Amino acid sequence: MEKDLxxxxxxxxxxxxxxxxxxxLLESCYEQCLIYELQKLELDVLNQVCLxxxxxxxEIEGGxxxxxxxxxKLVIEIKAVNELMPVHTAQLLTYMKLAGIHKGLxxxxxxxxxxxxxxxxxx
Numbered sequence: 001m002e003k004d005l006x007x008x009x010x011x012x013x014x015x016x017x018x019x020x021x022x023x024x025l026l027e028s029c030y031e032q033c034l035i036y037e038l039q040k041l042e043l044d045v046l047n048q049v050c051l052x053x054x055x056x057x058x059e060i061e062g063g064x065x066x067x068x069x070x071x072x073k074l075v076i077e078i079k080a081v082n083e084l085m086p087v088h089t090a091q092l093l094t095y096m097k098l099a100g101i102h103k104g105l106x107x108x109x110x111x112x113x114x115x116x117x118x119x120x121x122x123x
Contacts, residue, residue, distance in 0.1 A: 006043075006074055007105060011118055013037035014107050018114040027080045030109040031067055034078070038068075045070055051099060066095050075104040084108050084119060096123050 017033040031047060038045045046069045053063025068076035077092045088106055096104045104121040111117030 004103075006070065007103065007120060009041055009043065010038065010070075010074065010076060010105055011107075011115075013041060014109070014118070015114050018109055018111075021109075023080070023110045023112065025080060025109070027067075027078050027109070030080060030107075031078050034068065034076075034107075038070075043070055053098065064095060064098065066099065069099070069101075072101065073103065075099055075101050077104065077106050079106065079108040079117075080110045081108060082110060084117065089119065089121065092119075092121055093123070096121065 014034055016037055017030060021030070021033065035045055035047055047067065049066040049069045050062040051064055051066065053060045066075055067078045070076070075092065075096050077088070077095065079088055081088070084106060092104045092106050096102065102123045106119040106121065107114075108117030
């Protein structure tokens with residue numbers, strides 16, 4: 001994926017959080033700190049966004065929850081795991097598809113060097 005300005009800003013903010021906190025905390029802590037950094041960059045960011053899943057005639061309220069969303073631009077999934085697994089990538093791709101957003105970032109804060117825990121995805 002071409003490195004665009006938005007994803008560069010988000011990754012830079014995540015690196016700032018990781019630089020101060022390091023690995024080993026809960027996802028929710030990293031999420032709140034990343035929101036703080038993104039708001040300082042004057043980015044419109046929403047957290048824990050519930051979106052319904054439509055299955056045939058059935059609409060499931062709160063079918064999934066996006067960690068962070070920059071409306072109409074970027075889905076951000078935060079992890080604090082030993083290593084990213086294929087299911088984490090699949091989860092983000094599904095969120096992107098259902099939200100109709102073509103860019104996503106998967107960020108694993110439980111990495112010694114954060115850049116090794118970042119995955120950019122595009123539909």
